[in-house]
Amino acid sequence: MSIKYAVYVRVSTDREEQISSVGNQIDICRNWLERNGYDWDENQVFKDEGISGTLFLERPSIQLILKKAKGKEINMVVFKSISRLARDLKDSLEIREVFISHNVRIISVEEGYDSHKVGKNDMAFELWSLFSAQYSRTLSSGVSAALAAKVRRGEHIGKTPYGYVKEDGFLKIKEEEAKVVRRIFDWYNQGWGYKRIMKELNLKRIKPKEINKWQITSVQRLIRNPLYCGDFIFNQYTVIKVNGRRKQIKNPREKWMYYKDHHVPIVSKEVWKRANNVKVKRTTFTPWNEFRGIMKCKICGSNMIINRSVRKRKDGFKTNWDYLKCSKFRRSGEYGCVNHAPILYEDFRTIVVETLLTKGESVSIYFQDNLQKKRTSELNQLVASKEQWLSRKDKLLDLYLDQLINKDEFEERRREIEKDILMIEDKVFHLKKNKGLKTDIDSIREAFKQLNDHEQDLYKAFNSLIDEIRIHPDKAIEVDYTFADPKNA
Template sequence: MHFRKESVEEIIKYDDYPYKVYTRVSTDRDEQISSKENQIDVCRYWIEQHNYEWDDRSVLLDDGISGTVLEDRAAMKYIFSLAEKKEIKMVIFKSITRLARDLKDALYIREVLVSNGVRVVTLEEDYDSLYESKASMKFEMSALFAEQLPKSMSVNISGVLAAKARRGEHSGRVPYGYMKEGKYLVINENEADVIRLIFHLYNNEGLGQKRVTYALQEKCKAGEIPPPRKRSNWQLTTVQTILRNPIYCGVHIANRHTTIKVDGRKKFIRNPPEKWTVYEDFCPPIVSREDWEKANNKPTVNKKTKFTPWNELRQLLICGKCGSNMVIIQTSRAKQNGEKTYWKYVKCSNYRRAGQEGCVNHVPITYEEVRDIVIENLIEFSKDISHDYKKNALEQKEKQMKSVKVELKSLETQNKRLLELYLEDQIISKAEFQTKRNEIQSNIIKLEQSLFSLQQVHDEKSSMMEMQAVLRELEDKEKDLKHVFDKLIDHIVIHPNGKMIFHYRFK
């Protein structure tokens, strides 16, 4: 970036017309990285041409964030907050594609900013909300074209991948058991022997998927077979994936999954079989088609109804040994009259996948026992939270704000001293100045965003009423309490001996 040789006072002075320059890059490709500098230079030229004073601190960056996912863009959310507090008057974008690649998001961003009196400028489209009327369709049409660009690119990429697949060319991660020669998959015999062993144990030896996993672990430990890639040992999910993957009988299935946007976020979903594209004889098979179909049509795969119990504490229970999530394992025993009695035990997910190679087996503790203990602790906890909640929350907020302000003051001092070293003392080079200045500026922006979050003023009375309402729900133990647990508990550590350590969301 080019820096004019101005006085320290001129450079650090804020202009009377506060603005922000928003930049966004979505990938780490070289052209995207250079695009950041290009966006800044274009915006800076426009600012100086319109007689505003350039300030490096005005630049906000969402780095490595897709323009189709608004929820993940911290810098844009920070701009929203400044607009609502009336602390900015203008936001400049190089183009609408940097603002958003979704028509709905683009219209929403403009609406939030303009409704708060913020001027919106996109340079490539020559759009300026200060001069455009509400009836103007310039912004809407440009945003529509910006939305269609990634969709068109996706269609083109899908077409290229389909053409490669028809030619037998492989794209993406190479499956275990294969290696790549040029554009094509060939069998890696060392790994392929493991694939054949898995199908043999599962089809011919009558072992279940978990027992196959344990057999592989023993052979891997003895050095008889290699471990899976990027892992030290075999896990249940790895075995399941191999057994279900048709690539091992030479068949490639494309378009099995797609992404959709739900509530501002991308979600990965499975397409119905009618949308799949099947490529027969795509690569050399490691197992026969008959062996693959046998493995995927065993009664235990297709006829056994698998039931996952509802877990009100999911993602809140953490293994004290390895840090993995604790999950529910259900077992049953049939009575003489044919009825079944079910037990739900809490187990480490790492132990479930890999046995003793993954973690340790915790002492038996049922899900119902854990749930009762959680409710009892929350009831005991609630006796103090109502009295101390407001005091602790405000004290903690004040302490954090003070710490952030001290850091900001320190960085401002560093910034000023850096300018003196470059402009007056001339001790450091221009390149050193730019690098260090960018680093300091990045830290200042992060701290400003953190300070804003801490300065949000909430209605403490409403918070207390909400908290008390949540706590009252614990009185009815029979109802679904997941939302109560999520509200009050950050996580619970369960150690192998059954000891439970509670970490609450409030002190």
């Protein structure tokens, strides 16, 4: 048959048994297609490997199939089971709605589901999707229970912390690193701050476990972690799904499971408690940053943050000074980036507001042209990039046909290239939708109106009007606007 179909395959982890199921899923779908008179086409197989079925937006292959369905490029999609399509009920139903509304036939081989036979108003798909979602939750609970049992037995779960090695699931002290841990606690209890400890560690060329240099946050987390006095906290965090993506949140303390004397400690309880004494614990306050996410360091590209300096006068009155600082320099000092000349936040904010108000007096019809030009430019870059990858794919095939590379190397490199092509096509798909153009124009106009009230929070206004601000170490500022400047048009 000449019908255009897509075969969808998904595995949620990179474990060996999961990877082997890719071939199993393909064989099941191929068997169904050939038994029903369809010619097998290897190029119509789309894979999402190592991606959870509960994360809809992070699966490029299913996004590409949906794009093909909307573009009338396919009229049937085949997959092993509904659990492979999605493990979230809402996502599963949304995917089906897109396929049905574009006359794409849905085949789930394992459940024997065929949308052409059951019609649009069937309940079978909803029930299977519900079972799949419930299975995911049950599986998660089962995994949590199994992990809790391991912790009760004294085993360690999660990443192996600095100062330890893991043997047969249990933590053992790695003496060379443990000496560093003890030294950190000693320094802190002597009155050293996180920054001074970080600098000393980097100066002595002591390597942390996963990153190249010690940072303030890594020193702070080490000191605050009760693991170093032999205790372990289980169920401290929960991973939730927000807008199709994973997000880790901290559970309330009543849900924590605290295991005392869980493993061999590196420092004593007394040393740890002295470092974490609530009465002497250092407290920090992070000022509100209306430019978060768009204000960058020109040197390293990290976010610029607000650093607060508090000065106490003789009469007891405190004065706060909020100034801008590179977040990488804040974490790692000169090992991370350079120290910027101090710019007071209020002065910086005033300059930006005044500049925008001046531009707002003359900006009008340039909105739409500029937004459209930006989208067109991005599309052209993506198309050119895709052509380059397609060319590489053709050259790779030539290398294989000329026997310059073996089959395994060919398949591995081909998969990598196809993955990059899929990501590009996914970006092109979202850009071509172009649905936010009028909304963007309206939001820009509204943002200019908000600037007249300097006292209100201008976070949304700044994000509507500014793409990015880059700050040089010498206080120079570069600004990319979301609109065209008539003076430069």
